Amino acid sequence: MRITVIGATGTVGRIFLKLLEERNFPYSELNLCASSKSLGKSLSVNNKSYKIEPVSAELLRKTDITFISATTEISNEIGLLAQSCGSTVIDDSSAFRLKPNVPLVVPEINVDDLYNHQGIISIPNCTTTPLAMVLNALSKYQSINRVIVDTYQSVSGTGKSAINELHQQHSQLTSNQTISDPQIYPHQIAFNLIPQIDVFTKNDYTKEEEKIINETRKILHNSNLPISSTCVRVPVIISHSEAVHIEFNKEISTKKIRELLLNHRGISILDDTKTNSYPTPLQTEGTNDVYVGRIRKDVSHKNGIALWIVCDNLRKGAALNAIQIAEELIERNLVKYTP
Structure with a gap:
């Protein structure tokens, strides 16, 4: 080869x-x-x-x-x-x-x-893959009526220049130096969040947000899947995180959600509130699975589930x-x- x-x-x-x-x-x-x-x-x-x-x-x-x-x-x-x-x-x-x-x-x-x-x-x-894997695991059991996903994406998704800019800004701020004007992002990324990834489109979504929507539909072969997204750049080096709310056509238990996720290749669960166990970017850096935690019923909808996904964006992403x-x-x- x-x-x-x-x-x-x-x-x-x-x-x-x-x-x-x-x-x-x-x-x-x-x-x-x-x-x-x-x-x-x-x-x-x-x-x-x-x-x-x-x-x-x-x-x-x-x-x-x-x-x-x-x-x-x-x-x-x-x-x-x-x-x-x-x-x-x-x-x-x-x-x-x-x-x-x-x-x-x-x-x-x-x-x-x-x-x-x-x-x-x-x-x-890199944010589509973990979301699509979770939705694929769950949709095989129950039809999905709606998905809302908010992403928290590390700077490595932009590349080496963004990693360098975060390090530089962090160093300048912690040593009381004047911070350089941002070159990679529209605003300072160190000690900050930027609710914009890529350029804005006519409907006021960003291209990144539209990528998640359209790509997820294509992968799952479901062109009508109702899905909305908000993408945020965060001052983390590696691994993207996602807060996801999923509304099903029928009520589903968290026990069943865990069972479905555990039976899907490439998905691991870290979810124990008694020990503060849930996936974080630091934990998942350098790993190959999609990690899911904070699995709970959505208190705003009887057929809803909320969960948290983290994945190394450079590896599985x-x-x-x-x-x-x-x-x-x-x-x-x-x-x-x-x-």
């Missing part, structure tokens, strides 16, 4: 390389690409050094699977080029997610959608999902490759 990683030096790209090692992914050849400022640098994978090289059609023609973690613009350009070169693309951007002929896949939910791929497969937004998709492609003989 010949693999090319586009965006290898980025936050998601580096986790992807680490997961190649952890999961003993069966590659025979590995190529690493990144922006021009990284050319010539080296990264170590499985105790072997790989130089960062430029992307080219020649390289992509010799690639079985191309993993892309880059901007939407770069994904559009390189993704289509790789597809035309015969490489199967697994893309982490929003470039192709809502295109009808591109599967948007979470392997624990809709792995069979891979059979419809035409050379490009999309990974959902991005890189791990890509690795799992590649593994499924190989297992199902859905990708042509050189052993």
